[in-house]
Amino acid sequence: MITDKTKLDRLLSDVHAWVRDVAHPNEDRVAEANEVPAEIVADMAERGFFGWSIPKEYGGAGLTTEELVMGAMELSQCAVAYRARVGTNTGIGSEALVADGTDAQKQKYLPAMARGELTGCLALTEPNAGSEASNIETTAQRVGDHYVLNGMKRYITNAPIADVFTVFARTDPDSKGAKGVSAFIVERGFDGLSTGAPYKMMGQSGSPVGEVYFNDCIVPAENLLGQTEGTGFKTAMKVLNKQRIHLAALCTGPAIRMLDMAMDHACTRQQSGQKIVDFQLVAALLADCRAEIEAARQLVLSTARARDAGKDIALEASICKYFASEMCGRVADRCVQVFGGAGYVADHSSIERYYRDVRLFRLYEGTSQIHQLNIVRQMQRRRKEDSAA
Known part of the structure; x- marks a missing residue:
């Protein structure tokens, strides 16, 4: 937690400058190489980007949820690959350890993750356990002082490069x-674990996603998270509730970037002797983008504050993810429309790449349709609780 507002402002200002001075000029390079260059990863590690949400006692910045989403909105105003490279360590890749790990487990892994020396990832999704994550089929059998894992995971962000799963x-x-x-x-390095090659995807070049295989994988008993069997799903829900707020912020940042690009284009592109921003129908597209971005931003900040205050945010977290991801998709579509033909041609503008990149937001960590169902379930739960009170 950053108790000094000046320090938080400095952090956000530094990230804002880094995105424009380092990330933006290298976006084409990242897309062509399909990876974030090693020197940029090292730079992000040096700046502490990997440890934002890891507690200070384990080498991280210990940001609150509100501080984390504020940082995420700044960091994600560039190609998705940058924030994805650090995002598992600041989110789902470390949060289970932070939430439910033993002190020994935290001491062993979190400091190296905060420094960016280890890349973590969350291996939850399977072929038959996607939107219904409780359908997990991967097995873990206790044998003496270790467990033997068998099964596979699918669509795992950073799996091809992860060190800790x-x-x-x-x-x-x-x-x-x-x-x-x-x-x-x-x-x-555990015997029996292997990962597949990165998928070829519609977008998000530079962010490796792939499969994880467990073939009689030997895991020491001390690596059972929290040293308690049967509590894994509760841990997963803790991780996802926070990550849904985090991801909503990571949807808002790209929307801000796309609107900036569209505004730049609209204020310089001329048709019929005037800038296209002065055409009312173009202006309406830009205004709708701005209004929805602000709505998402305020929703995310409010929910983050509620989580920091210890409130039940299961409903609000789902609303955040649903609204922000759908908002980002609408902003992307409008911004391409503002660019016109130039928005469809990669040689003329990178807005088409953003358009492809953000499409995934409405699918992962709960599709929009799953969140619609969850929102209603949470509403019913709260009505029942209110009636019983």
Whole structure:
């Protein structure tokens, strides 16, 4: 937690400048190489980007949820690959350890993750456990002083380059649904773990996503997260509730960037002897973008503050992710429209790349449709609780 507002303002200002001085000029390079260059990763590590949400006692910045989303909105105003490179360490890749790990587990992994020496990732999704994450089929059998894991994970961000995996597996073979699921910290070097090549994707070039395989993977018993079996799904929900707020901020940043690009174009491009920003129909597209971005921004900040205050934010977190990801998609579509033909031609503008990159936001960590269902379920839960009070 940054208690000095001046320090927080300095952090946000530094990130704002870094995005424009380093990230923007290298976006084409990242897209062509399909990776963030090593010297830029090292620069992000030196600046502490990997440790934002990791507690200070383990080498991180210990940002509150509100501070984290403010930083995320700045860092994500550039190609998605940059924030994805650090994002698992500031989000889903470390949060399970932060939330439920033992002190020994935290001491072993979090300082190196905060320094960017280890890249973490969350291995939850499977072929038959996507939107319904409780359908986990990966198994973990206790054998003496270790567990043997078998199964596979799919669509895992940073899996091809990760060093540490938070893996969810079923320790009770007779259980169904959320019961009997446990979480494990699995290192890349453990026998029986392997990863596939990065997927070829519609967008998000430079952000490797792939599969993780467990073939009689040997995991020491001390790597059972929290040293308690059967609590893995509760841990996953803690991670996802925070990450949904974080991801909503990461949807808002690219929307801000796309609107900036569209405004620059509209204020310089001329048709019929005047700048296109002066055409009312173009102005309406830009105004709608600005209004929705501000609505998402305020929603995310409000929900982050509520989480920091210890309030139940399961409903609000789902609303954040749903609204911000859909908002970002609408902003992308309007901004391409403002560019006209130039918005479709990669040689003329990078807005088409942003358009492809942000499409994934409406799919991962709960599709928009899953969040619509979850929002109603959470509404029903709260009505029931209010009635019983």
